[in-house]
Amino acid sequence: MAVTAPASAPSRAAVVSIHRRSASREDEGGSDVDAWHRLAEIKVPVTVACGGFDVPFIVSRGRELAGLLPGGRYRELPGRAHQPYLEDPGQVADLLLDALAAT
Numbered sequence: 410m411a412v413t414a415p416a417s418a419p420s421r422a423a424v425v426s427i428h429r430r431s432a433s434r435e436d437e438g439g440s441d442v443d444a445w446h447r448l449a450e451i452k453v454p455v456t457v458a459c460g461g462f463d464v465p466f467i468v469s470r471g472r473e474l475a476g477l478l479p480g481g482r483y484r485e486l487p488g489r490a491h492q493p494y495l496e497d498p499g500q501v502a503d504l505l506l507d508a509l510a511a512t
Contacts, residue, residue: 445477454480456508460489460496467491 457475459468468485475483486493486500494501 448474448477449479451478451480454482454508454512456482456484456504458484458486458493458501458504460491460493461485461487462490464491 455475455478457471457478459471461468472483475481484504486497486504489496489500
């Protein structure tokens with residue numbers, strides 16, 4: 410059974426609100442983990458993927474992360490939200506196979 414992103418605007422607004430509240434600490438550096446300065450040390454290709462329906466904060470951080478990784482690339486999974494591996498395992502499997510084939 411595939412799970413899709415909330416179709417109605419009020420449902421999507423509720424999900425975004427929940428994610429904003431939980432992400433605000435990380436956005437402020439509240440996660441107590443700061444490894445951004447060490448990203449250049451990663452010497453293997455990295456694919457960063459986000460669902461197209463995920464909250465904007467997560468998507469922008471994913472793009473930023475991929476841009477800072479020496480071998481980073483960003484992939485957006487259209488029609489998916491925060492847990493694409495549950496929403497569409499086949500799409501995620503294809504993404505993984507593509508990433509492995511690119512190495």
